Amino acid sequence: MKWLARRLPAGSLLFLMLAGMTLVAFWAPDAWAQDAAGPVEYRSFPVVGSRVVVWVIAQLHLMFGAFVLAVPMFALTIEFIGFRNGDKRYDDLAHEFTRLLSVSFSFTASLGALLTFFLFILYPRLMEYLVSIFDWTFMLYACVFFLEAVFLYSYYYGWGKMPKWLHLLLGLGLNMVGIAIIFIADSWLTFMNSPNGIDAEGNLLSTWDAINNFTWMPINIHRLIANICFGGSIAAAYGAYKFLGAKTDEERAHYDWMGYMGNFIAIAALLPLPFAGYWLGREIYAFSQSLGIALMGGTFSWLFIIQAVLIGNLFLAANYYLWLSMERIHGAERYRKFTKWLLASITVCFIVWATPHSLVATVEEARAMGGSHHPILNVLGVMSAKNTAVNVLILTTYLSFLFYRRANKEATVSWAKTGNIVQFGILAAVVGVVIFLGVYGYFVEASVRIGLSIPQVGLVLFAMISITIIDVFMFRNARILGPIEWGKIPNRAQYALFFIAITFAWTMGLMGYVRSGIRQHWHVYGVMRDTSEHAFTPTLGYAANVVSVTVLIFFAFIAVVFFLSSLSGKKQLEAEGGASP
Amino acid sequence: MMNALKICVFTVLVAAFYSYVSQMVPQKVTYPPEETELGADMTTEELVVAGEEIASGKGTCLTCHTVSGDTGGRFPDLANIGLVAADRKEGFSDVEYLAESLYDPNEYIVEGFLPGMTPISDPPIDLNDQEILAVIAYLQSLGGVATVTLDTELRWQSEENSAAAAASQASAAAGPSAENLSGEELFAMYACGTCHSVTEPTPLLGPSLYNAGNDFSTAELYEAIMDPDAVVAEEFTAGLMSAQLNATGFYDKISSGQLKTLVDYLAMQKGGS
Amino acid sequence: MNILILLAACAGLLALRFVPKMNILGWLVGWWAATFVFLRWGINPPLPTSIQGMFLAILTLSLLAYISANSAHFRFALDRAVAFATEKKYTVALLVTLILLPCLVALRVYFDVTEGPAPPLSSRTIHPPPPVSIEVAGRTIDLVNDDNPYRALETEDPAAFAEHVANGRRVYYENCVYCHGDDMAGDGLFAHGYDPIPANFQDATTIAMLQEGYIFWRIAKGGPGLPSESTPWLSAMPAWENFLTEEEMWDVTLFLYDFTGHRPRAREDHGGGGDGH
Structure with missing residues (x-):
């Protein structure tokens, strides 16, 4: 097994992938038969069809890519924290996170190669066009990818074997290159959604304009933040996996902490994500109203109800994990009584967010309602209500964090009482105004209503920042009621971490589908039509099944990553005599 | 090992749950737009x-x-x-x-x-x-x-x-625009006269319409045209007229305006009185 | 919103407070039941079952999260479950549960399978927009601006008005009652054979929110005159212009309002996009 672990990564995996692909290619040679006359526009793929195979591989590549790009970001941050405060724990944690990287990187590269091959084989016309637009960026991408490999392996293998500042510098380089990779790849796919820099016939005018199209930057930012969420949640799942298999209390304590840190990163990055998504949505509208309406108004409007279920579950699970985490802290009992109110707030917001505008009803029910809109529920189906619900949801989760933060602390400063009252006042005022603005939105025209979301977001950010600042000062030199007993947490909490990771992966799959799906029957929106047999948009149920299968394949791969990483981890633990937090 | 199995089952369950949720929403396939045919002589x-x-x-x-x-x-x-x-x-x-x-x-x-x-x-x-x-x-x-x-x-x-x-x-x-045709012209155009006579009370393949205005209400005439098999007079073959009209594309071509003209024309046939 | 049901649900929850030795499981069941009752009966018009199911599913998730977010609660719930499965005094209850559960599932499957074919779900417009004017017996009737010509008699000449209403009553019971029913609740003898079922005039969302011109349009043109957004299910209502005079149709409109006690919707200035109907 150890031999396998040492040999398997990188090259051999790539080789296996290519071998598998060749096998598939010869498995049904009829399907590849092509017309001799004229250039081939599409080729078909046996059984599942060319669209699904490209779809699944692209999504898998994206998930691994997201993970590989995100982990260095917070690994470097954690390493830097450890470097500054000299706490060995942080350095070890960062090292353990990067241990997941090397195998994942091989997977990413292999999947990327597979995706490229499949695209060129199955969609030659589209790829020829994209190459004509983006010619030199493909070269650049290859170079940057090579650099990424150099940085990543030297960062990982050079851990503890070089001066810390040099190592941190390597990590910085790794992140810079990683961001460059994602930005270049984003330019291709955003061009397909919102083409720019071309004339009416689709001929290239300026490659830079094609790169810097409407949705490029919003997608970049949205993906960067989402990658951190995703990476954090997968790292937390790794911690959970190790926690469940841990034999000793030290191990349990260490992996409990690792899971907590991963989850903290994921949820902290989740909070600004809706705002980034909102910006992306606005840019899509700005580029083309039709594209925007396809996103929010047509068939895909139901996709956002599914998304609401996913995000609602995420928030519920994140809070749930925090409440369970408080059991390992002495003094947290004082905050136990608030759980039900936090839960009530989450439930109500969840319900509001998931309420569709036009309802699925049988004939009798629709008749009773006088149409597909319910007179009372109608109120909850519109944007005003949903924006308000999301903002309150974010504040509630923040509140859970706040309680967790002060669970074992008792403020000793003289103004503690006033501070509490001020904090509560800010919170109550902000919640009140946010809800007021939400209700007020019903009484004004659409143009004003859209603008109202900005003060809502601003107020929520203001509340979180100001309350945190007060809290930091208030709990300086606080009396500590008891230690945090890492490892003393029920297994349920670890399953909550898995749940969060799966939900994140599923959300990514679903949103990846909608980003690509809103183009409908276009390869490049408004420029190159999809004339293949797969030009139609499938049902949401079908898309969801593809997403589920993709997620399951991804986790099967991740299981391999975890397994291989823990093998090398074992060796190291044996060598170092066990790392403890 | 037990843990790995549990995690596997858990993962499958969660993914299946989300798939299930997605089946609950309306399922609609959107096809690329069809080109609507626009003929030069459209009214x-x-x-x-x-x-x-x-x-x-x-x-x-x-x-x-x-x-x-x-x-x-x-x-x-x-x-x-x-x-x-x-x-x-x-x-x-x-x-x-x-x-x-x-x-x-x-x-x-x-x-x-x-x-x-x-x-x-x-x-x-x-x-x-x-x-x-x-x-x-x-x-x-x-x-x-x-x-x-x-x-x-x-x-x-x-x-x-x-x-x-x-x-x-x-x-x-x-x-000429088909919309301006008279009832008589429509009657001829769709070859109704092959089976129905409007000038003689003798039945041909179908019953005579010589006295249609007195025999039938307007509603019955509509029904007899649009759904010929709903009521079939005795000694005539059911299904013949609908098959004939389907074959000639009558139902695709006729507009509501033309139908009204045709029915009005038939309602005027009061040969018996 | 049905306030009485809401109050009853709240009162039920309040009553739980005074139950001696109330445990966490009881509370959860109480909350679930109260929400169920409120969603099922407390909202008028009733929520579609799909939405009720979704809300209850979210609530169930939350309640499960609540009980397992606290180890003390969770252990208690587990203990109760184990006790239920093992202790002797629960044997009968356990057996009943074990037998009932598969039966319930089977029953559900039975109902799902035996359910008759249902028309596809689609956003059919119940009250399609009326045309601006219609033609009845060669006369053009302006649906936007014209009122019921006999409505004015209500104040000017009550005796003549009563005559018109009486005529409308005759027309109704000669023609309409078979489908729309004795008390106009849309439940006449033939009503159950139709999809869509005949309109229920007692309901506040039918004639009470429409103008008389709209009613006249529907009577005169019937199902065949419905615009295409009301498909796929065309109403079986005949086009009464073929059978009734214009006066009879206006009279029966008067009678509909007179009998149900509703008032026709007031006329508004119409501007912008569409006008009310």
């Missing part, structure tokens, strides 16, 4: 039908606009647009106003709404001038009366298209 009434098809299909108008009379939607409701179009913009007739809102939608924004519609003559919707005329005809018919034909020229149209329109004008003028 205004046919244009309205074609325009409605375009508006709900290729034109994607109804994604944003409603035609229900409810106000407060995302885009202006179109239920009465045929009525209000002429008063929207000073100096613009209803056709001109509608044309401008289609070719150049952001020139005039209805109060209380945000600009944002894309010119439908451009990609991605990319309707051609003929199709836009059909849409205008449809919009006029909402609360008003359609007046445009495929020959209507608009200053927003591109030049090659107006040339094509001029060409179609010639062919359109050639044949």
